[in-house]
Amino acid sequence: MPWQPASRSSVGKYVNRARWFIGFLVEYGAVTPSTDELPGVDLHEVQIVAFQTWLRRHRGISERTVRRHGRMVMRLLAGLGPDPKLYDARLVRQVILDEAQRSSRANLKTMTMALRGYLKYLATQGLCQRLDQAIPTVPQWRLSALPLYISTADVDRVVASCDVTTPIGIRDHAVLLLLARLGLRAGDVSSMCLEDIDWREGTLCVRGKGRREIRLPLPQNVGEAIIDYLREARPPAACEQIFLRAVAPHLPLASATVSSIVKLALVRAGIDNAPSRGANLLRRSAATSMLRAGATLDMIGAVLRHRSVDTTAHYAKVDIDMLLQVAQPWPGSASC
Structure with a gap:
């Protein structure tokens, strides 16, 4: 040659x-x-x-x-x-x-x-x-905006939008459940390995920011979705990561691809007014859902692996009804 x-x-x-x-x-x-x-x-x-x-x-x-x-x-x-x-x-x-x-x-x-x-x-x-x-400090009000989230009903529509008769739909269904039920980050899902799951104990080991590890309970429907993907849809590839690309070469999903799965699911579900369209949207929605279900901020912070309680307290602002009960009149207003 x-x-x-x-x-x-x-x-x-x-x-x-x-x-x-x-x-x-x-x-x-x-x-x-x-x-x-x-x-x-x-x-x-x-x-x-x-x-x-x-x-x-x-x-x-x-x-x-x-x-x-x-x-x-x-x-x-x-x-x-x-x-x-x-x-x-x-x-x-x-x-x-x-x-x-x-x-x-x-x-x-x-x-x-x-x-x-x-x-x-x-x-x-x-x-x-x-x-x-x-280096000069960039002025910015920390945690000043309201959390960006969608309702529990909309989250369910997003998860249900997957066509579970196809390999891609089976994979995306498992990915969306992990994001929506456990509040994982896109990087948590893309780097997840089979050894991270303890099937006997029903727990999932998550390695987040700062190389910290935590074990979270694995809901039954999430575990079943992962098993369906492993048995029916995962391509045969020598990769440690669980979730792979459906098209060859079968490499592990990138974090950006995980966010794209959320974006496409929002389109399929017909949710046009979502405040954002990445994986963090489901993470924030999971946090607000836990808060409204009665979970304490400490519990939410443990699941989301927040380093500071101030970050978790950010989600307290979504309970508008509770805030209205404790809000004080503005000084000088007519109601004073």
């Missing part, structure tokens, strides 16, 4: 692998960042890869967040410059202020979080002075 030059996509894969390997060596201090030996590899990219490796090892955040932080820091590096030793508080503040002119407040808040982590990483590696405290 005659020799053929490698395609552009193949070359790109090899270059990306080289970047990851160089970033790994940089993060361990085995080499000094340099692009002389590898033309086409930008020094910024090497630094970002090393930063992402550090995040995976030391911060315990999801892979999706790792990639997002890398993209955001890469965007800010154009203003910071290539040499971390030249960074100072004035430069860091100016980069954030410049970014504030072209980004939304929510996006800017995430950017400051990513940059704060990057500056901490550089300081731990001795590449720059401690500057994470120099």
Whole structure:
């Protein structure tokens, strides 16, 4: 067979692998960042890869967040410059202020979080002075809005919208039940493995943010939906994860795909006024449903694995009838 030059996509894969390997060596201090030996590899990219490796090892955040932080820091590096030793508080503040002119407040808040982590990483590696405290705070009322959710009846319509006579419908039915009954995140579902389920005890081990583990009771209908998927619809593939793509190659579902399952189910159920269309919608709906069924905030926080009770207290605002009973007249109003 005659020799053929490698395609552009193949070359790109090899270059990306080289970047990851160089970033790994940089993060361990085995080499000094340099692009002389590898033309086409930008020094910024090497630094970002090393930063992402550090995040995976030391911060315990999801892979999706790792990639997002890398993209955001890469965007800010154009203003910071290539040499971390030249960074100072004035430069860091100016980069954030410049970014504030072209980004939304929510996006800017995430950017400051990513940059704060990057500056901490550089300081731990001795590449720059401690500057994470120099990042200005983005003003934002914490938990000021009402939770975005749909009613219990609408949740049932979403779950029932799946065509369980098809492999995709059987899979999506199990996924939606996990989201709606246990309040799982999209990443919890996509990373779920068979060994996480204790069928004898009827529990499910969930590994959430910060690498924390918790065992949740597995409702019977959820367990039966998972068994139906394993027996009748799951493709034969050597993957640890339970839920796989229906079309070859049969890879594990991505978090974005789990959210897409919710979005499509909302369309099938005819729910056009949903306040959001991702997996978190069913998570918030599960929390509000538990609250209205009489569950305490501590119980809801345990199921949703909230680190702070303030986050769980956010859901207390959905009980409008109870709030009306304790609301006081506004000072100076006619009712005073």
